Amino acid sequence: MTTLSNKTSETPRPVVGALLRTARRNRDLTLQELSSLADLSVGYLSQVERDIATPSLGSLSRLAAALELELGHFISIPNTRGLTTSAKDRETIRVREGGMTYQQLHGEFVGASFSAFLITLPAGFTTETDQHFGEEFIEVRSGRVIFEIDGQTYDLEAGDTLHFRSDLRHQARNPENFDAVVFWLGNGPTFQQRAEIAAVATDE
Helix, strand or coil: CCCCCCCCCCCCCCCHHHHHHHHHHCCCCCHHHHHHHHCCCCCHHHHHHHHCCCCCCHHHHHHHHCCCCCCCCCCCCCCCCCCCCCCCCCEEECCCCCEEEEEEECCCCCCCEEEEEEEECCCCCECCCCCCCCCCEEEEEEEEEEEEECEEEEEEECCEEEEECCCEEEEHHHCCCEEEEEEECCCCCCCCCHHHHHHHHHHH
């Protein structure tokens, strides 16, 4: 079984829902207004604020940008600013306990146009339904993942790949009772502040 990371922080994770609700209210935004800014439905945002739904890293990045916050306001993210990452030292990014985990593979530099992660989907986990600009490439490294893309079903096992436009409604689920690991490559809004982060790094 492929393991995502051998380095996991022991620091308790923040409750995303409470942080999101506080940040929204501090900016005097209604759920409808935040929905328009982040291009996410009101019903979905309500579920996230009540910790019923777990946002993907991409959706959380869009919410952070809409609220003029850094992604690190909601979750702990690795301080990766170089061109390489070490397999033995990579940290795991987790939005919420029990949700997907992400291991960052891409480097950081001004003008970078895509992000890459190893993503683990827990047993029985179903992602949110998403739709945004960009495109995505998936390779299943272990386990099985079923993708629903624009009404079509794609049942993938280890070694299978999938490449699709992100503006098509898409969702993924792990139907098995064990984790699935996928390699994800995309140029959508996963890290909207990457260019700014890299620019700051070059100035230090």
